[in-house]
Amino acid sequence: MSTAPAPRRVAAPRLVSFVLEHRLEPPRWAALTPLFAIAFALLVSALILALVGGDPVRSYVHIFNAAFGSVGVVSDTLVKATPLILAGLACALAFRMGLWNIGAEGQLLLGAWGGSAVVLVPLLPAGTPGIVLIPAMLLAGFACGALWGLIPGYLKARLGVNEIIVTLMLNYIAFAWLEYWVFGPWTEGGFQMTRQFPKEAWFPRLTDFSAAVPAFAGLTVHLGFVIALVAAGVVWFIVRRSRWGYVIRLIGDSPQAARYAGIDIRRNIMLVFLVSGGLAGLAGVSEVGGVVHRLQDHISPGYGFTAIIVAYLARFNPLGVVVTSVLFGALILAGREIQPSGVPAMIQGIILFSLIASDVLLRYRVRVRRGA
Amino acid sequence: MQPSPGPETPLPTDRPPLAVELRGIVKHFPGVLANDMVDFDLRAGEVHALLGENGAGKSTLMNVLAGLYRPDSGEIRVDGRLVDFRSPRDAIAAGLGMVHQHFTLVPSQTVTENILLGLDQPRFRLRLGRFEGEIGALSERFGLRVDPRAKIWQISVGEQQRVEILKMLYRGVRILIMDEPTAVLAPQEVEELFRTLRAMTASGHSIVFISHKLGEVLAIADRITVMQRGRVTAAGIPAGGTSRSELARLMVGRSILETVERTRGRPGEVVLSLQDVEAENDRGLPALRGVSLDVRAGEILGIAGVAGNGQSELAQVITGLRPCRGRIRLAGRETANRSAGHAIDRGIAHVPEDRTGVGSAPNLSVTDNLIMKRYRQPPIAHGWVIDSAEARRVAEHLRDDYQIVAPSVETAVRLLSGGNLQRLILAREIESQPRLMVAVQPTRGLDVGAIEAVHRLLLARRDTGSATVLISEDLDEILGLADRIAVMYEGRLHGPFDAEAVDVHGLGLLMTGGEWQPRAADAAAGAAGSALP
Numbered sequence: 001m002s003t004a005p006a007p008r009r010v011a012a013p014r015l016v017s018f019v020l021e022h023r024l025e026p027p028r029w030a031a032l033t034p035l036f037a038i039a040f041a042l043l044v045s046a047l048i049l050a051l052v053g054g055d056p057v058r059s060y061v062h063i064f065n066a067a068f069g070s071v072g073v074v075s076d077t078l079v080k081a082t083p084l085i086l087a088g089l090a091c092a093l094a095f096r097m098g099l100w101n102i103g104a105e106g107q108l109l110l111g112a113w114g115g116s117a118v119v120l121v122p123l124l125p126a127g128t129p130g131i132v133l134i135p136a137m138l139l140a141g142f143a144c145g146a147l148w149g150l151i152p153g154y155l156k157a158r159l160g161v162n163e164i165i166v167t168l169m170l171n172y173i174a175f176a177w178l179e180y181w182v183f184g185p186w187t188e189g190g191f192q193m194t195r196q197f198p199k200e201a202w203f204p205r206l207t208d209f210s211a212a213v214p215a216f217a218g219l220t221v222h223l224g225f226v227i228a229l230v231a232a233g234v235v236w237f238i239v240r241r242s243r244w245g246y247v248i249r250l251i252g253d254s255p256q257a258a259r260y261a262g263i264d265i266r267r268n269i270m271l272v273f274l275v276s277g278g279l280a281g282l283a284g285v286s287e288v289g290g291v292v293h294r295l296q297d298h299i300s301p302g303y304g305f306t307a308i309i310v311a312y313l314a315r316f317n318p319l320g321v322v323v324t325s326v327l328f329g330a331l332i333l334a335g336r337e338i339q340p341s342g343v344p345a346m347i348q349g350i351i352l353f354s355l356i357a358s359d360v361l362l363r364y365r366v367r368v369r370r371g372a
Numbered sequence: 373m374q375p376s377p378g379p380e381t382p383l384p385t386d387r388p389p390l391a392v393e394l395r396g397i398v399k400h401f402p403g404v405l406a407n408d409m410v411d412f413d414l415r416a417g418e419v420h421a422l423l424g425e426n427g428a429g430k431s432t433l434m435n436v437l438a439g440l441y442r443p444d445s446g447e448i449r450v451d452g453r454l455v456d457f458r459s460p461r462d463a464i465a466a467g468l469g470m471v472h473q474h475f476t477l478v479p480s481q482t483v484t485e486n487i488l489l490g491l492d493q494p495r496f497r498l499r500l501g502r503f504e505g506e507i508g509a510l511s512e513r514f515g516l517r518v519d520p521r522a523k524i525w526q527i528s529v530g531e532q533q534r535v536e537i538l539k540m541l542y543r544g545v546r547i548l549i550m551d552e553p554t555a556v557l558a559p560q561e562v563e564e565l566f567r568t569l570r571a572m573t574a575s576g577h578s579i580v581f582i583s584h585k586l587g588e589v590l591a592i593a594d595r596i597t598v599m600q601r602g603r604v605t606a607a608g609i610p611a612g613g614t615s616r617s618e619l620a621r622l623m624v625g626r627s628i629l630e631t632v633e634r635t636r637g638r639p640g641e642v643v644l645s646l647q648d649v650e651a652e653n654d655r656g657l658p659a660l661r662g663v664s665l666d667v668r669a670g671e672i673l674g675i676a677g678v679a680g681n682g683q684s685e686l687a688q689v690i691t692g693l694r695p696c697r698g699r700i701r702l703a704g705r706e707t708a709n710r711s712a713g714h715a716i717d718r719g720i721a722h723v724p725e726d727r728t729g730v731g732s733a734p735n736l737s738v739t740d741n742l743i744m745k746r747y748r749q750p751p752i753a754h755g756w757v758i759d760s761a762e763a764r765r766v767a768e769h770l771r772d773d774y775q776i777v778a779p780s781v782e783t784a785v786r787l788l789s790g791g792n793l794q795r796l797i798l799a800r801e802i803e804s805q806p807r808l809m810v811a812v813q814p815t816r817g818l819d820v821g822a823i824e825a826v827h828r829l830l831l832a833r834r835d836t837g838s839a840t841v842l843i844s845e846d847l848d849e850i851l852g853l854a855d856r857i858a859v860m861y862e863g864r865l866h867g868p869f870d871a872e873a874v875d876v877h878g879l880g881l882l883m884t885g886g887e888w889q890p891r892a893a894d895a896a897a898g899a900a901g902s903a904l905p
Binding site for chain 2: 021241242243244245246249250253254256257258259260261262263264
C-alpha cells in the first residue's frame with residue numbers, strides 16, 4: 001500500500017462545520033426538554049398543516065378548545081387521561097428497571113376482563129353494593145393484569161426470553177381472549193359486547209353528585225381518575241423513597257452492579273412485571289367500570305401503546321406521567337373533533353420523534369466551527 | 373497494491389529526519405484541557421517513549437496523531453509534510469498506525485482474516501492461502517510468532533497483540549504508536565515484544581511507546597518525553613541520561629516513593645478456605661481446575677497471573693457471583709454456591725475488577741453508590757423505606773473520610789475520575805467491616821497518587837485483622853503488599869509461597885506456565901509460616 005502515493009489531505013478551508021461534543025453533565029434545561037420537544041413538534045405539525053392547505057392556527061385553537069375550552073371538555077380530557085395515567089405508570093415503572101414492557105395494552109384488556117368477570121360470572125352475587133363490588137372489581141382487574149404481566153416476567157427471569165417480543169405478542173392473545181368472551185359466553189344477543197353492568201358496578205362520577213353540587217352536572221370524571229392519581233403518588237413513593245425503588249433504579253442503571261450488590265434480579269424482574277401488569281389492569285377496570293359500563297371488544301383505542309409514549313415523555317417520572325397523560329388525553333379527544341382526525345395522531349408521532357431526537361442534545365453539545 | 377513493509381529510502385541527511393512532528397497541539401474536552409500546546413517529535417528509526425500518569429494526555433495526543441481526534445489547534449507533520457487526518461484510515465494511508473490498549477479483533481475469525489479485514493483484497497473469493505504465506509513471512513521477519521490460521525479466541529492476549537501489530541505492518545505502516553502495550557503481558561512476553569520493536573526500528577520503522585512504567589521505558593526507549601496534566605515536562609530526553617527517580621519526579625511533579633513502605637502482616641486463624649474448587653468461565657470452558665487455598669486473618673494473600681487465567685472467576689466464586697464445585701468455607705461455614713447477597717451478609721467485601729460496570733452504577737449518585745451494600749439495614753432503611761437524609765449523611769461522612777472528590781453527593785458517579793471512583797468503592801467496602809476483602813486489580817488505570825492511597829487503605833485494613841485476597845497483574849503491587857503469593861496459570865494455583873521467597877523472575881516463569889521452585893530454605897520457611905496459627 002505504501003508504494004502508492006498516500007492521499008494526504010491538506011487542511012481545506014471550510015466555511016462552517018458542525019461538531020457534536022460529548023457533554024459531561026446534562027445541561028441545566030434537561031428537565032424542560034419535553035416542553036421543547038412538544039413546542040418543536042407543534043411547529044413542525046403546523047408546517048405540515050400549512051403545506052396541505054390547512055390553517056394551523058385555527059386547527060390548534062380548535063384542538064385546544066376541544067380539549068380545554070370548557071369545564072365539560074376538561075372533564076372529558078381527564079376521562080381520556082385516566083387509563084393513560086395508569087398504563088403510563090405501568091410502563092414507567094418497568095422502563096425504569098430497563099424492562100421493555102410494551103404489553104400494557106394486553107394487560108389492560110385482561111384487567112378489563114377480570115373486572116368484568118366479577119360482575120358477569122358473577123363472582124359476587126347480584127345486588128352486592130358498590131362499596132364491596134367496585135373494590136372487588138379493582139382487585140380482580142389488578143390480579144388479571146398482574147398475572148398477564150407475570151408471563152413475560154417469568155420467561156425473562158427464568159429463561160432469558162426477550163420481554164419485548166413476548167409482551168408484544170401477548171397483546172394479540174389478550175385481544176383474542178377478550179373477543180372470545182364478548183362474542184361467546186358473555187355476548188348480548190350476538191353483538192360483540194356484554195350486557196350492561198348493574199348500577200352498583202358503575203364507578204361514581206362527578207355528575208352523580210349534581211344533586212348536591214349543581215355545577216357537577218354532566219361531568220363524567222369518575223373514580224378511576226382518583227385511583228390513577230393515588231397510583232401515581234404511590235409509584236412515585238416506591239421509586240424515589242422505598243428500598244424496592246432503590247433496587248429498581250439500581251437494576252435499571254446497571255444489572256451487573258445490582259447483582260454484585262447482592263440483589264436477586266430474577267425475583268425483581270417478576271415483581272416489577274407483576275406490579276406493572278397490575279397497574280395496566282387497573283386502567284382496564286377503570287374503563288369498563290367508569291366509562292363503558294360493559295365489556296366490549298374495542299374498549300381501548302391503543303391506550304397501552306400511547307402509554308409507552310406517555311411514559312417516555314415523562315422521562316419515567318410517575319408524577320410527570322400524570323401531566324403527559326392529560327396532554328395526550330387532550331390529543332385523543334381532539335381527534336374526534338378535528339377533521340381529518342389523523343392530525344392529532346400525527347402530532348403525537350412527531351412529539352415522540354422530537355423527544356427521542358432531543359436526547360442527542362442532552363448528551364452532546366453542538367458546536368459550530370468556522371473556517372479551518 | 374502489494375503490501376511492502378520494507379523501509380523507505382532514508383533521506384540523505386546527516387541527522388535522521390523527523391518522521392513525525394507535532395507543534396502546538398491543543399485539544400479540549402468539555403471541562404478538561406487534555407493537551408495544552410504540546411510539541412512532540414519522532415525521529416525515523418527510534419523508539420520514543422511517551423511517559424506520564426493516567427490522565428496526563430498521552431493517549432489523547434497520540435489519538436490526535438493517529439487521526440482519531442482532531443486537534444483544536446496545532447500542526448501535524450508526517451515526513452515533513454503538513455497533514456490533516458480525518459480518520460485513522462487517512463493516518464494509515466500516510467503510513468501511521470496505532471495499536472490501542474483494547475484490541476479490535478473479531479474473536480471467531482482467524483488471524484489472517486482479521487488482518488485482511490477492511491482491505492480491498494481479497495476481492496471476492498476468499499483464497500486465504502496466499503495471504504497466509506505473506507503474513508507468515510512478515511511475522512517471521514519481525515519475530516511476531518503467531519499462527520496465521522488460528523482463530524483469535526484460541527490465542528493468548530500476547531498473541532492477539534502481535535496480530536494487531538501485524539495488521540499495521542501489513543498495511544505498510546512505518547510509524548507505529550503503541551498505547552500501554554505491556555499492560556496485558558507477562559514479563560517474558562514483554563521481552564519478546566521488545567525484541568520485535570528492536571527488529572522494527574532496525575528496519576527503519578519508528579515507534580511511539582506510551583507507558584507509565586518507568587522500568588520498561590528505560591529498557592526500550594531511545595528518547596523519552598514526559599507529560600503531566602496536558603503539558604510536556606521533558607521533551608525528548610535521551611534514555612541513557614536519566615534515571616527512574618528523575619522520571620518519576622517529572623511525571624508527578626514531586627519526588628515520590630514508588631511503593632508504600634512494606635510491613636509484615638500478623639496472620640491469625642484461617643478465615644477463608646477453598647478445597648478443590650472448580651468452575652467454568654462465561655463461555656462454559658474450565659476456568660478453575662481444582663483450586664485450594666487458605667487465607668488467614670491479618671494477612672494479604674497475593675494472587676499473581678496474566679489476565680484470563682482464572683483470577684476473575686476465582687474472585688466471583690468467593691464472592692458468590694459464580695457457581696462452582698468444591699468447598700468454600702468462610703470462618704468454618706460453607707458458603708459455596710450461595711448468593712452474592714449471602715456473601716455480603718457473611719462479611720465478604722469485594723473490590724471488583726470492573727469499577728464502572730460492576731462496582732458502581734454509573735448514572736446513580738455518589739450517595740446511591742455508597743449505600744449499595746447497606747441499603748437494607750438501619751439506619752438507612754426504616755422497614756421498607758429508605759431514609760434519604762440519613763443516606764446523605766452517611767455519604768457525606770464517607771466522602772470526607774476517604775477524600776472522594778465530587779461536587780456533591782448527588783453527582784452521578786460516572787463523572788468521577790478513576791481514582792475517586794475507586795476510593796468510593798473502597799470506602800463502601802471497607803466501611804462494611806468485612807472479615808474478608810477480595811480486591812481485584814484495585815489500582816489498574818489509577819495514577820501514582822491514587823495507587824498509593826489504595827495501597828495504604830488495603831494495608832490499614834489488613835492491620836485491623838481482616839483477611840485480604842489481592843488479585844493483581846501488577847507484580848510490583850503484589851510483591852509490595854502481599855504476605856504470601858500464589859500464581860494462577862490456566863486455572864491452577866501455584867503456591868502460595870512466602871513473599872520473601874519469591875522474585876519477579878520466578879513469578880514471571882510461573883505466570884507463563886514455566887517451572888519454578890522457591891529456594892529450598894525459603895520454601896520451607898514459607899510453608900512453615902503459612903502453617904502457623
